[in-house]
Amino acid sequence: MVTMRQTIERILPVLAIACALPAVPGAQQARGAPPADAPERIDYMAFAQGAVPVSIGGSGARLGADFEAAVRIVDGNVVSFAIADRAPADTDTEFVYALPAPTTFDRFAVPNITETPSPTATFTRLVEVHGSSVSATEGFALIASATLETHRARGMVTELAVTARRPVRWIKLRLIGGINILRPASSLEFSELIGNGSQDTPPLATHFAGVWRAQANRLQLLQNGPVVSGCYDSSGDLRGTVSGSILRATGVDRGDKTPSAFILSVAADGTLRGVRSTNGGPFRLYALGIAPQGSAVVCTDPAPPSIGCGSIIHSINFGFDSADIRPESAPVLAELFKGLQSDRSATIVIEGHTSSEGTESYNDRLSERRAQAVVASLVQRGLASQRLAASGIGERRPIATNNDESGRSLNRRVEVKCQ
Secondary structure (H helix, E strand, C coil): CCCCCCCCCCCCCCCCCCEECCCCCCEECCCCCCCCCCCCCCCCCCHHHCCEEEEEEEHHHHCCCCHHHHHHHCCCCCCCEEEEEEECCCCEEEEEEEEEEEEEEEEEEEECCCCCCCCCEEEEEEEEEEEECCCCCCCCEEEEEEECCCCCCCCEEEEEEECCCCCEEEEEEEEEEECCCCCCCEEEEECCCEEEEEECCCCCCCCCCEEEEECCEEEEEEEECCEEEEEECCCEEEEEEEECCEEEEEEEECCCCCEEEEEEEECCCCCEEEEEEECCCCCEEEEEEECCCCCCCCCCCCCCCCCCCCCEECCCCECCCCCCECHHHHHHHHHHHHHHHCCCCCCEEEEEECCCCCCHHHHHHHHHHHHHHHHHHHHHHCCCHHHEEEEEEECCCCCCCCCCHHHHHHHCEEEEEEC
16 A cells, blocks of 8 residues: 655646547447536545545556545546656556445546647556455456547546446556557556446444644544534634545634635544645645544644534535435434524524536526425424525535535535524
8 A cells, every 4th residue: 555645736727527539449428418507417436425545556556656646536626647657558557445335336437538748648548447345455346447549629538338337335446558658668647537326325434533643734523423523733623524434624723714624534544534725725635643642632622513503514415416305414414403403593594505517597596495405304303494594505605616526525515594
C-alpha cells in the first residue's frame, strides 16, 4: 500500500460531460439519459458517495501512483492527470476501492480522454473494472472493460462494456499501458471513472469519535448517531452529519471566521482520510493518524452533537430525481425533530439547496419539493404544521465549489432557519 500525500490542489474547472464518443473496440454507446434539464445519475464511484481507496498495486505503484491519484480518479473532476511517471509501455496500475454497501453497476464510463501535447505523456489505453463481494484482496472478477481511443474534443465520454451485473463491495480498477507511446518511459494519464447503478442502504458508520493528528493538523470529534461535532486545528469548531461511511461537515475558525468544509472517512486501521476546503478554496487531501494515548485534546469542551435551528444538514438523502426521502435518512430526521421540538422559535423554515447540475429552474422546483418533504416528515413526527415552512433555494447559495463531486455533495443540503 502506498502512503497518502497530504495535499493536492484542484485548479482547473470541471468540464461538462456532454456527448458520447462513437463506438470503439471494447466500448458501447450510452443507452438512455435523464431529462435534459435534470441532474446526472448518482455516481457511486465517487469519494463523496463513499468509494474510498484502500490500496494501490501493480507496477504503477512503484512509479508514482499513490492515494493522491486514487482520490483524483473518484473526485468528480474530469481533468486528466498523471498516475505514473517514467512508465514502460506495459505498466499496469491497480486501485482498490471499498464501497459503503453492495452496489450493482449498470454503467461505467471514462470522460475527457485527451492527450497532453508532449511526446512523453499519453492517456491510459486499457481500462478494466473488477468487482468483489468477498474482500479487498479476494474474489475479484471482471465486470467491465474498454480499450480507449483519444476523444475528438473535450466534453466527450467513452462507455465501458459491462460484462456482469452483480452486487459488489469492492472495486479494483486496472489501468494498463498508454494510447500513444512515443518514448520508452512515458507519463501515463487518466481522468475519472464514472459508475452508475443501484446501491443497497449503507449502514451508518459510528467511528467518528476520537482525536487525530498529522503535523499541524488536529481534529477531535464526538458522534451521537448520525450527528457529529468537534474542533480542528487550534480554534475551529465543526458540525456535520454522517451518511453511510462518509461524514460531511462544515466549520468556522473562532478567531478570524475562516470557513472550512470536510468530507471524511475512517479507514480500517482507524486513520482518518478525506478532503478539506478552506475559505472556499479547492479541496485538498486530508489525512490524519490516531493521536497517541495521553495526547492533549484539541478542545476541552466541544459542543454536544445535535441539530436544530441554524443547522446545515447533508445526510437527508432523496431518491434520484425525486423528493422521496430514502430510508437511511430516518435517524437524522429523528434527531432534527428532537432538536426542533425543544426549540421555542415561532417559525421554522426548512431550506432545500442543490448543486448546479441541471438547469436553475429545475433545481428550484426540485429543492422546493424536497424541502416540503422534510416539512411533511417533521409534521408526521409531531411538530405543529403552522410553525413550519418550506423554501426551495436551488443552486443559488453554494457553500462549496461545483467543480467536483466533493463540493457538489456539500451543496446538496438542508438548512434550518428559525425566527
